[in-house]
Amino acid sequence: MMDEADEEGASVTTYVVVGAGLAGAATAWELARRGHGVTLVERTTPANEHGSSHGSAxxxxxxxxxxxxxxxxxxxxxxxxxxxxxxxxxxxxxxxxxxxxxxxxxxxxxxxxxxxxxxxxxxxxxxxxxxxxxxxxxxxxxxxxxxxxxDAESSVLAMARLAAEAGATVLTDWPVAQVVPDGRGLRVVSEAGAELRADHVVVSAGGWLPDLLPTLPEALVRRVPRLxxxxxxxxxxxxxxxxxxxxxxxxxxxxxxxxxxxxxxxxxxxxxxxxxxxxxxxxxxxxxxxxxxxxxxxxxxxxxxxxxxxxxxxxxxxxxxxxxxxxxxxxTPDENFVIDGVAGITILSPCSGHGAKFAPLLGRLAADAATGAAAVPPAFRLAGVAA
Known part of the structure; x- marks a missing residue:
């Protein structure tokens, strides 16, 4: 699905998924095959060695x-x-x-x-x-x-490919600096100053999440458990x-x-x-x-x-x-995952070293959370967010 452009020249899409590891690629694929407009952005390349989803074991x-x-x-x-x-x-x-x-x-x-x-x-x-x-x-x-x-790397690449075949746009070498609500939705801003507009953003940044969290709305950040x-x-x-x-x-x-x-x-x-x-x-x-x-x-x-x-x-x-x-x-303190959000932003953090085995299921759960199609398990909800 090709992005459109608004009057300011920024790309427009319905969902932006930040992070093309196992969970992010799974979410982009699930959202795209449900018919949503999706852009998957990755700071370097999918399943790169600087994250948690590289390698074959x-x-x-x-x-x-x-x-x-x-x-x-x-x-x-x-x-x-x-x-x-x-x-x-x-x-x-x-x-x-x-x-x-x-x-x-x-x-x-x-x-x-x-x-x-x-x-x-x-x-x-x-x-x-x-x-x-x-x-x-x-x-x-x-x-x-x-x-x-x-095989983590092959799984990421397979899901990113399936997402693209379902209409998603995959952007590499696109490190996200901040996600900004602006009254018309959300702006996802890269470190180079490029922008994407979205109705909803799924942040699946893995070990990079602590750096990105302070740029997100306070109403969301204060509910995220200590990482x-x-x-x-x-x-x-x-x-x-x-x-x-x-x-x-x-x-x-x-x-x-x-x-x-x-x-x-x-x-x-x-x-x-x-x-x-x-x-x-x-x-x-x-x-x-x-x-x-x-x-x-x-x-x-x-x-x-x-x-x-x-x-x-x-x-x-x-x-x-x-x-x-x-x-x-x-x-996370209790080794539970985080799949929840507020104000149009969903945090997807399948934490604590045991998330890989759930990857394609996590995509379904995150897509449910982002679209409101179904409730995720209570164990994955943020404190203080209404069901």
Whole structure:
């Protein structure tokens, strides 16, 4: 859908979506296929390395202690199936997933999965060790085969392409400086001074949101929960039996939670040549003011903690990382998402390092919130905003 121009020369559109990561691309696609005029703007390029949606390895899993979240994953899986069919490509590689460690409470997770109708198996540490000898288990283990690895970058690009095919305009190298109500709607102003006009703006800026929030209307800003951006650090460890350099089959994703540390791991995908497992300490990096302050550097102390963990708990990996990377977690105090707004602006912040698996569903929820088509779950509403 081509933009029109008003008498001042600024572009005019119905919806502007700020941020072409997983959530923003999903929202632009959903709004466009519902027939709305949409412009999706991205400060650099979709799924770029300065945000939270780059690379080929994110976990898709059903393991949550709260039935609300597991039920939401079930809905998200249906949305992913539709996306893959329309995009004509596989975006989630099946691997299955393991949950273990006393603090992870595998037995409780099994009860939640049973209630949601999710296939799973609860087994002893000894039984799990026979099936996955590369992992050392210290508790009962929950296995659910429906989990997998999301190719985040390919998913963003697929949804941006589908949005464009449905009529959306995608603008790259368009960093947003502010969103300004002006009596006729909203002006979205770039750092270079370019403008777009919109009836409604969806702000899906990820780790850049703390910088943009102060430019938004106070009536909205004061209701947004405190956001903490953390620099997550992940390491790729080669498989012990990968002497041929070929992919090693049979490694699942996993979450292991013990008092000393919470670690997650997953097959590393094409980012690291399919040679090993990507392993990270959950929220193990430093807090930073926003994405603008992420330097991409690894904290040596964090690397040492994760290497020590691999040496003790993952005998199937060589405890020497052959690649390492950083990304951003934008955390809310309760780890809930924010999908709500006031005065024609919707904040979309699928926070706290667990939003990727919901991406196409988030687009539906954000489109509902922005258009008023349906209410979003109460857990995602801003304080003090009427339903």
């Amino acid at each position: 994110r976990i898709f899993r059903y393991g949550y202690p709260d039935p609300f979240w597991t039920g939401l994953v079930v809905q998200a899986r249906d949305a992913w199936d539709e996306l893959e069919a329309l995009a004509g490509q596989r975006l989630i590689t099946p691997t299955g997933s393991l949950d273990h460690g006393a603090d992870r409470r595998p037995d409780h997770l099994a009860t939640v999965m049973a209630g949601a109708g999710v296939e799973h198996e609860l087994m002893s540490a000894a039984a799990a060790a026979e099936r996955w000898p590369g992992i050392a288990f210290d508790s009962d283990v929950l296995w659910h085969p429906g989990a997998g690895v999301i 903490e951006v953390r620099k997550e650090q992940a390491y790729h460890f080669p498989y012990v039996d990968d002497a041929s350099g070929l992919p090693v089959d049979g490694w699942p994703t996993f979450i292991h939670k013990i008092p000393e540390i919470q670690v997650y791991g997953l097959p590393g995908g094409r980012d690291a040549g399919f040679r090993g497992q990507k392993v990270a300490e959950y929220n193990g990096g430093p807090a930073i003011p926003s994405a603008a302050h992420s330097d991409g550097r690894i904290d040596p102390a964090n690397r040492e903690r994760v290497v020590a963990y691999v040496r003790q708990h993952l005998p199937g990996l060589v405890p020497e990382p052959y690649a390492e990377t950083t990304c951003l977690f934008t955390n």
